Amino acid sequence: MSSKTHASGVGNIVGYVLGLILTFAAVWIVLESSLATSMKWTIISIFAIIQAGLQLFMFMHMSEGEDRDAKVVHTVYAIFMGIIVVFGSIWVMTAGHPIG
Amino acid sequence: MESKITNYSVPTEYQSELGKMNILGFWIFIAAEIILFATLFALYGVYHDRIGDGPAGPEVFVIKDVVIQTVLLLTSSFTCGYVITSMRRGNVKGAIVWIAITLLFGLGFLVMEINEFIHYVNAGLAIQTSAFGSSLLTLLGTHGAHVTFGLFWGIILAIQLAQRGITAFTASKVHIWSIYWHFLDVVWIFVFTFVYLGGLM
Structure with a gap:
């Protein structure tokens, strides 16, 4: 439990960088890529869910205590x-x- | 209120029975917030194409500004992570500085959102213009009001940390505020994805 509860700060950076990548990737997919609209919806929805999961587990300490x-x-x-x-x-x- | 230490083997915010219960209680509140925002997303999902005589989403959205807002809030969520990291290292000064940095990014977000609202009204989209305008501005405004509340809450907690240091009492409060702040970023991820990016498709 101690490794999880004593935030090292590394998880913060990983969560942040992944969040930025997913944000800009979603913008690129919507504005620049030539995918079908339904495909765009699917991909950006998955990106949003991953980002929300990052926040819940890496920043909000949901799974500790x-x-x-x-x-x-x-x-x-x-x-x-x-x-x-x-x-x-x-x-x-x-x-x-x-x-x- | 009495906050007796019952367990020293966990981070400060979990050491008192009261702190532990408050954190659990706040998670139950977060569930209510999830439902609140779900209803507002549902409203927007139903009404987003009911534009009446007003402008549609792609006519008024400024995607560059929205991306900047997103990065500001994402960064404030990141710096908020270091509030907890500092607190668990017993670094009260660090925690206060990270709260201040977090709030500055949050303030930047809020200033941009207010400018965005002014831009919408100037572009002919007010809350009474159309069902689209009502549902959009209710969703954004509810989120923005939460950010505003979080700003004042953070300022007050930083003052209390400076006065009392990191105790079981203050640590659980700061932990709860950090949950709230990250949650606002979670909501924004969905606003950004489904309102703005979805609106442009």
Whole structure:
């Protein structure tokens, strides 16, 4: 546990550099690449999820301390509910029954 | 409030029962924040193409400024990591300096966001212009209001650290603030990806 809880600072740099790379890569993919739009969506979505994971585990210390299981399970559950709220709402409001 | 030390083998912020419970409690609050922002993303997802007589996203988004905002917030999240690193090394001065650097990047982000809002209003997109404008500015504004709150919170904690040093009481508070600050970067990653980049496709 001690190696995880005593932040060395190396993880910070790794998380930061990866975050910058993913940010600029996403911008490049959207503005410069000639991929199909659906492919662009898929790639930048994956980049966003990786970046969020970096923040949660490398910066927010989610998986440390005695309560780590409670923190991880509760947060993952909230993310799951959030995904249902977002995609459920968009689906209900746009699929087959337009509001306009 | 009494914060009795119960365990010396873990970082200072986990040493008292109160500190440990507050950190767990804050994670439960973060879950509520995830749902709050999820509802705002859902709103934007539903309404983003309802532009009425106002401008559409690609007509008003300035992607260069948004990338700068993203880098500012990402950097502030990075420097915020060193607040905890310094604190766990017992370096109170370092922790305060890193908080100050973090807040300066956060302030830079906020100034740019306010300019962005002024630009939108000048371009004919206000919160009452269209469903797109309402959902966009509610999402961005809620995030910006959180950043503003985090700025004042950070200033107050830096003062308390200077006065009391790193104790089980102050360390858990700083840890909680750092969770909050990183969480705002997580939200911004999704704003950046799905609102701005998604809007340009």
